[in-house]
Amino acid sequence: MASVKVQVDRKPMDFAAARAPIWCPGCGDYGILEALRRALAEVGARNEDVVLVSGIGCSSQLPHFMKTYGLHGIHGRILPVATAIKISNPRLTVIGVGGDGDGYGIGLNHFLHAARRNVGVVYIVSNNQVYGLTTGQMSPTTLKGVKTKTTPYGSIDSPVNPLALALSAGATFVARGFSGDVAHLAQIVSEALRHRGFALVDVLSPCVTFNRINTYDWFRARVYKLESAGHDPADFEQAYKRALEWPTLDPYGKIPIGVFYRREDLPAYEEEVARLLGGRSPSEAPLELTREQLAELMSHFG
Amino acid sequence: MKNGITYMDVTIRISGAQGEGVESAGRLVALSLARLGYHVFAFRQYASIIKGNPAMFYQIRASDRKIYSHGNWNSYDVLVALNKNALAAYEGRARYVIYDAADRQSPQRAGEVPVPLTEYALKAGNKIMRNTVAVGALMGLLGVDLSILAELLRREFGEKGEKIAEQNIQAAEMGMRHAVKAAGSVWGLSRAGERRLLMSGAEALAVGSILAGMRFYAAYPMTPASPIMHFLAEAGPKFGVAVVQAEDEIAAMNMVVGASFAGVRAATGTSGGGFDLMHEGFGLAAMIETPAVVFLSQRGGPSTGLPTETEQADLLMSLAPSHGEYPHAVIAPYSIEDGLYAAAKAFNVAEKYQMPVVVLTDLYFNESLATVDDIDWGRFKIERGQLVTSPVVWEEYKRYKLTDDGVSPRTVPGIPGGMHVATSDEHDERGDVITDRHLPEVRRAMHDKRMRKLAKVAEEMEGPASFGSGEIALVAWGSTAMPVLDLLSQRRDLGAVVFRDLYPLNREAAAKALDGGRALIDVELNREGQLALYLKRELGVEFKRRVLKWWGEPFSVDELSELV
Numbered sequence: 001m002a003s004v005k006v007q008v009d010r011k012p013m014d015f016a017a018a019r020a021p022i023w024c025p026g027c028g029d030y031g032i033l034e035a036l037r038r039a040l041a042e043v044g045a046r047n048e049d050v051v052l053v054s055g056i057g058c059s060s061q062l063p064h065f066m067k068t069y070g071l072h073g074i075h076g077r078i079l080p081v082a083t084a085i086k087i088s089n090p091r092l093t094v095i096g097v098g099g100d101g102d103g104y105g106i107g108l109n110h111f112l113h114a115a116r117r118n119v120g121v122v123y124i125v126s127n128n129q130v131y132g133l134t135t136g137q138m139s140p141t142t143l144k145g146v147k148t149k150t151t152p153y154g155s156i157d158s159p160v161n162p163l164a165l166a167l168s169a170g171a172t173f174v175a176r177g178f179s180g181d182v183a184h185l186a187q188i189v190s191e192a193l194r195h196r197g198f199a200l201v202d203v204l205s206p207c208v209t210f211n212r213i214n215t216y217d218w219f220r221a222r223v224y225k226l227e228s229a230g231h232d233p234a235d236f237e238q239a240y241k242r243a244l245e246w247p248t249l250d251p252y253g254k255i256p257i258g259v260f261y262r263r264e265d266l267p268a269y270e271e272e273v274a275r276l277l278g279g280r281s282p283s284e285a286p287l288e289l290t291r292e293q294l295a296e297l298m299s300h301f302g
Numbered sequence: 303m304k305n306g307i308t309y310m311d312v313t314i315r316i317s318g319a320q321g322e323g324v325e326s327a328g329r330l331v332a333l334s335l336a337r338l339g340y341h342v343f344a345f346r347q348y349a350s351i352i353k354g355n356p357a358m359f360y361q362i363r364a365s366d367r368k369i370y371s372h373g374n375w376n377s378y379d380v381l382v383a384l385n386k387n388a389l390a391a392y393e394g395r396a397r398y399v400i401y402d403a404a405d406r407q408s409p410q411r412a413g414e415v416p417v418p419l420t421e422y423a424l425k426a427g428n429k430i431m432r433n434t435v436a437v438g439a440l441m442g443l444l445g446v447d448l449s450i451l452a453e454l455l456r457r458e459f460g461e462k463g464e465k466i467a468e469q470n471i472q473a474a475e476m477g478m479r480h481a482v483k484a485a486g487s488v489w490g491l492s493r494a495g496e497r498r499l500l501m502s503g504a505e506a507l508a509v510g511s512i513l514a515g516m517r518f519y520a521a522y523p524m525t526p527a528s529p530i531m532h533f534l535a536e537a538g539p540k541f542g543v544a545v546v547q548a549e550d551e552i553a554a555m556n557m558v559v560g561a562s563f564a565g566v567r568a569a570t571g572t573s574g575g576g577f578d579l580m581h582e583g584f585g586l587a588a589m590i591e592t593p594a595v596v597f598l599s600q601r602g603g604p605s606t607g608l609p610t611e612t613e614q615a616d617l618l619m620s621l622a623p624s625h626g627e628y629p630h631a632v633i634a635p636y637s638i639e640d641g642l643y644a645a646a647k648a649f650n651v652a653e654k655y656q657m658p659v660v661v662l663t664d665l666y667f668n669e670s671l672a673t674v675d676d677i678d679w680g681r682f683k684i685e686r687g688q689l690v691t692s693p694v695v696w697e698e699y700k701r702y703k704l705t706d707d708g709v710s711p712r713t714v715p716g717i718p719g720g721m722h723v724a725t726s727d728e729h730d731e732r733g734d735v736i737t738d739r740h741l742p743e744v745r746r747a748m749h750d751k752r753m754r755k756l757a758k759v760a761e762e763m764e765g766p767a768s769f770g771s772g773e774i775a776l777v778a779w780g781s782t783a784m785p786v787l788d789l790l791s792q793r794r795d796l797g798a799v800v801f802r803d804l805y806p807l808n809r810e811a812a813a814k815a816l817d818g819g820r821a822l823i824d825v826e827l828n829r830e831g832q833l834a835l836y837l838k839r840e841l842g843v844e845f846k847r848r849v850l851k852w853w854g855e856p857f858s859v860d861e862l863s864e865l866v
Contacts (some may be wrong), residue, residue: 022738048718053560056726063723064735067696069715070723071563072735073556074586077616078554080520084560084568085715087544088518092564092715113549177683273546282566285542287515287684293541297512300537301674302337 010044012037017067028205031179032126036095037066038182039189047058050093053082055107057099058133059126059205076107079114082121083223083269089283090270096123101131104140104160111162111301115169118197119269125162125187125200126179129214136210143247146213163243163260166200167236173199174239174261178223179206180216184257191259197268204255219255222246226258233259310340311365312489313373317392318384321353323433327382328360329671330437330458332500334450336673339495340364343784344671345372345856350525350609356387358618365793366494370637370784372670374860380443382436384419400481402432415439415485417477426473434470445487448475462466482624498673500685503638503663503781504529506674507597510645511569512541513682516595518561518568520546520554525609525773526665527599544643550578554582558594561735562587563724565689565714567649574616575606577623584658585624590724591702591710591752593659595645600664602854611854612665614780614827620660621805628656629708629755632805633660636767636783636787638672640802646682647803653764654687655713655755657753662804664827666856667781700731706745708754756806763803765811770797775820776866777845779804779833782825785857793863801833813841821846823866828852 002128015037023029027192040050052066054060056075063070078096096103103111103125114121130148137150138157145154166174173195177185185203192199204219234239239261246255267275274281289297292294312332318324325346332344344362349355363373381396383389386405393399395415403416417439423431431716434455441451452471459467503507508530511519519538521531535545544561554570561568572580577598587594600616602608620632631651634646644661652659690713701722703710710731713720722733727743729735736744768775769787772795778786779801786798799815799822816822816837824834824845829852837843849865851857 019734046718047721048716051715052565052723061735067721069721070725071560071590072723072725073559073590074582074726077552077556077583080548080556081560081563084518084520084546084557086565087546088561088564088566088568089716097661108552109549110553113553179644273544277542277544278539280542280563282542282544283564285517287517287567289513289541294513296540297509297537298499300533301501301505302497 010041012041015040015047015066015068017065019065021065022061023058024209026208027058028128028179028203028207029062029126030098030181032059032124032203032205033062033065033184035177035182035185035189036124038186039193042186042190043193049091050095051085053078053085053094053096055098055102056133057102059097059099060102062097076102076105077110078102078107079110079123083114083117083119086120087270087273088281089274090120094121096121098125098300099132100125100127100129100141101139104162108140108160112165112169115171115198115200117269118170118172118266120197122189122192122195122199122201125202126205127162127202128205128211130207130211132207132210143213145250159247161243161247162200162202164240167240167243167261169179171200172197172263172266173259174243175200175259176202176204176257178204178219178257180219184210184225188259195262197266198262204257222253222255223257224254226256226260229256231258231294233262236261266292309365310369310491311363311369312444313361313363313378314380315359315378315392315396316382316384316436317357317359317388317674318433319387320348320351320355320358321352322384322546324358324360324384324431327433327437327737328362330451330454331440332362332671333454334441334446334634335362335364336498336500337450337454338446338491338493339498340366340673341369341498342500342671342673343369345666346669348610355392356385359388359392368675370787371859372856373788373858376860376862377856380440382440384433384436398443398485400436400443402491415443415481417480419822422476422480423473426476427469431470434473435477438474439481441474442481443485444479445490448478452492484519492810500671501638501666502529502669502671502675503641504669505533506638506641507645507661507663508533510642511649512538512543513642514567514646514649515546515684516565516567516569516649517542518544518558519570520548520557520568521547521570521572522551522554523577524573524576526601526668527573527576529668530571530597545810552580552583555596556586557582559583559587559590559592562592562594563714567593567653569595569597570646571599574600574603574619577616577619581624584630585626585628586726587658588624588628588630588752589726591656591712592724593656593734595648595652595659595661597661597663599668600662608854610665612827612856613854614664614782615829615832615852617662617779617804618826618833620662621836626654627749627753629657629759630805631657631659631759631763632662633659633803634780634801635667636780636800636802638667638670639674640675643681644678644802650685652760653689654685655709655759656687657755664781671726681856688712689714690717690720694720696721701733702729702731702751704731704751707758739847760806760808763808765808766799766801766815768797768799768815770794772796773820774823774866775799776823776825777801777816777833778825782827782857785859785862786825789862792859796866806842809841812837816841824848825857825862826850
């Protein structure tokens with residue numbers, strides 16, 4: 001990402017706040033936190049230039065454990081907030097972090113619109129297939145047939161496919177990681193941070209308290225890496241086919257992880273906004289008008 | 303035209319089917335009269351349909367003294383009827399009636415000015431120019447020189463090509479010549495002064511915002527707030543204003559919070575239904591102490607209600623839109639010109655006190671056009687309050703530091719050391735979430751801190767403006783002040799108290815303005831008398847009477863005069 005300034009020798013712990021995470025021991029969110037810190041160090045980000053935007057849910061607590069700017073907003077609205085921050089000041093590294101309920105349930109609308117706008121936001125979704133903070137209800141990614149507090153006889157809802165949705169909405173970077181493989185996840189997040197435009201990183205992130213089905217072992221038995229399978233992330237149709245491999249009704253279906261799709265040739269939304277504004281961002285526009293601008297403004301009313 | 307006692311005051315109603323050119327004709331007439339130096343006010347009555355509604359109208363009033371409203375419902379000087387329906391609906395109230403000669407065999411009474419609108423339009427090149435022929439005829443009656451109209455038509459149609467502009471001028475000229483021959487230049491209007499600026503209420507809000515340093519606007523289309531976005535989308539980029547058409551109002555409100563968090567002055571605009579969707583984000587702005595401005599432009603509610611008709615029924619909602627207790631402010635401009643200043647004030651209050659502010663208007667305000675007097679440029683001073691612009695020490699920095707006035711130093715991303723999390727959960731002075739424990743003392747202190755800001759804001763709120771000195775005082779807020787102020791120039795027995803800075807209330811000034819032994823009459827466009835309810839609750843004020851209206855029309859001057 002063009003906005004990240006290279007600095008020497010940044011370490012993951014440079015991004016750690018004084019406060020320790022409050023997640024359950026073993027929560028997949030620890031893996032995301034560690035991968036994110038590593039990726040930020042890897043791209044040499046400066047603390048004050050990073051903004052983490054989260055919603056509501058366990059994973060949305062993440063900004064509190066980071067020494068960066070953060071906006072821990074309301075449920076489902078990560079992407080409108082993040083979009084506006086990026087437009088306002090494109091020099092910032094803007095990262096959205098939230099759960100599957102936040103992003104694929106209540107906030108799904110915004111997800112599709114952020115993707116089609118291609119706004120330069122990295123959106124990391126901690127996908128644990130359950131509502132954790134509200135103590136274990138069905139989520140939009142809960143697999144069909146799974147029992148939760150609100151689906152005691154097994155879910156009759158089909159799960160959403162976030163990767164296929166992102167691709168069809170026009171996302172220019174679509175990836176999936178696994179909390180159980182932090183090094184691989186950190187690599188994906190680094191690539192997302194360097195991407196021009198919207199980047200989705202869906203993360204298989206087990207909830208050790210409320211999801212007894214989709215556990216670390218369950219995922220380990222199913223995931224495979226796209227880069228080892230000869231996948232070409234420049235090929236949209238291949239990417240879409242891979243995206244459809246999972247979720248599936250096949251209980252032994254394989255789950256691809258890695259970068260499904262990426263293209264760097266399309267302008268990011270904040271670039272398009274700046275182009276309309278004559279090559280500057282709103283944060284660079286002076287607050288006061290010049291005498292000539294004032295005359296121009298008032299000329300609309302004669 | 304001033305003869306020492308009477309003033310020139312002319313009211314014109316142009317009526318026809320929606321899509322028949324009433325809108326553009328109305329604007330053309332209003333602009334022409336403003337260019338001649340008259341005070342102008344123009345109001346458009348229409349329906350939620352693109353083509354149809356046989357008798358929508360544009361009512362344009364011009365005077366050589368200051369006016370605030372469209373004037374009277376029941377009598378006007380000229381009716382321009384573009385079809386038979388319009389003619390039948392309104393001709394009884396007009397002194398002069400211009401209509402298409404094809405619509406009636408022969409005049410039935412004095413003052414009728416049949417003009418072959420269709421015939422002349424076809425002669426000029428296209429039937430679509432019937433409205434231009436009618437405007438020409440009207441200008442003939444008013445005695446306005448063709449050159450004023452020609453200049454505007456060239457500007458209006460210049461983009462479509464010189465030929466179209468010239469055809470329209472020809473159409474207007476034929477109409478004018480015909481009317482003058484038939485009825486004479488009845489008003490003989492000459493130049494009254496310097497050209498005046500003519501803008502809609504929505505445009506006044508947009509201009510005020512640009513002057514106030516707003517550089518981000520996100521909104522979802524909704525009548526009657528959309529014209530704010532239309533103007534900003536067109537003119538904004540030149541001044542660095544990013545305009546985002548959001549996917550819904552929830553997104554728009556949250557975008558405002560995001561832009562503002564990044565240090566850019568930001569606003570959104572909507573009507574009641576859209577604001578309903580914004581409530582949660584509005585509360586977020588209050589909780590994380592991030593400035594935000596919402597232009598809430600009322601229309602008839604509830605639900606979809608009356609999408610294209612005016613009402614003032616969202617006052618009580620604007621006083622407490624989101625759940626919980628939190629600080630915010632409500633400002634309701636009382637004239638179109640005041641929209642410029644109200645917007646500027648909203649941005650300063652929002653940023654100085656780090657809170658959301660509602661600018662409360664309505665359809666009558668947003669969509670009416672009015673000339674504005676000399677603008678007081680001194681009223682657009684930008685005050686950013688406790689905004690921190692240089693590095694701070696991260697270990698010591700407290701974004702939500704407890705202070706006497708409740709306002710804490712605010713850093714924005716990019717400022718070294720200023721890193722913090724703005725969280726919608728209850729938090730401590732550092733911004734750390736506290737909801738994973740039971741910390742009643744922190745909650746108590748932080749909630750107090752936020753609410754303390756209201757006392758300081760109240761000091762900045764202006765008391766109501768008092769007009770006239772009659773024994774009876776009409777109490778109004780927002781756009782209803784416009785016909786009320788016009789009524790006062792006719793009725794010396796009446797006074798008025800106009801509320802603009804509604805919340806938090808400047809209680810002392812409000813109590814003083816309402817005290818004085820006068821009989822108070824509440825005048826509002828809602829059924830429940832919401833201002834009266836509010837003032838009774840806040841100050842114990844008793845009203846002698848309430849004059850209320852809730853069927854989609856603003857008050858007119860003649861109507862008010864009868865009612866009070």
